[in-house]
Amino acid sequence: MQSLCVPPLHFPATALRRRRILTTAVRPVRAELREDNNPLIQSAIDSAFHRLRETNRKEPLFIDPYAACFLPPYSKNESSINEQQQHYCLATKFIDDKLLHIAKRIDGLKQVVMFTDGMDTRPYRLNWPTSTMIFDVSPENVFEIASNKLQGVGARIPKSCLFFHIPVEPGNIEQCLRSKGFSGNRPSIWAMQGLPLESQSSFEAILSAISSLAMHECYLIGELPTNITLQSDLAKWMDNLFMSNGFKAKIVSYEEIATSLGVVLHSPINDDAVLFIAQQLRFSDDQMETWRQEFQRVEEDGDEQGFEEL
Structure with missing residues (x-):
């Protein structure tokens, strides 16, 4: 692909907000919850396990003080880092830093829309600037389980921010976001990591919705699973x-x-996902409608003035 005109590819240090971190030993196998047969829950737990292991490293790329609350206690805790975890954590660090870097450049109200697995802790662990509206689009059953566990360990959204959950199941993401107060006439940042995608067409539908809602020059950052195509x-x-x-x-x-982070990468190739950053070149539907109404008003004013001159 051709190079994208985006902010320089540097990686400002993500704010590491040191809180009391749960250090329960865990094992890297699928956790045995009541919903242990639900693949969406198990996948989200696996990702939380990656974040916990990264958090417990001597020099972590990021700190997730809440990852452990999703995992049951076990006596076994492996310290080795596999390729899947390394790629996931590098992507997490990249998305974290880009979200904060772009958000802090936006004046006034900011809108952050994240497509996640339901156990994403970014709304709680990142140092969001004031006046940030955060929307989490994820499977409802996974989000409900995660929300209860996060409340149990005292996780809180920053007081100056607003948080909304959008269930991914209904399918009409555009309408659901608008119903929660999202506006295509305000700047927004979009991120995708962990959202379970059933097929290529499901991703295409989401991308189409983002295209309709995102203002000109807004960013979409994320990981795309390769198994959908x-x-x-x-x-x-x-x-x-x-x-x-x-x-x-x-x-x-x-x-x-x-x-850029001084990390020795075990394998440069990730067969499971592609990391990307994209910038909107079009205007959102709301922007186009605003300009259409303004153009219509100017035309009507011109017609009235012409009639008065006659």
């Missing part, structure tokens, strides 16, 4: 798909992130 040339397919929805996209190399 059988495209032989993934980079070309992504470039065409994003461009058809008004986005200029750039695939971000895990190796590039690791190098």
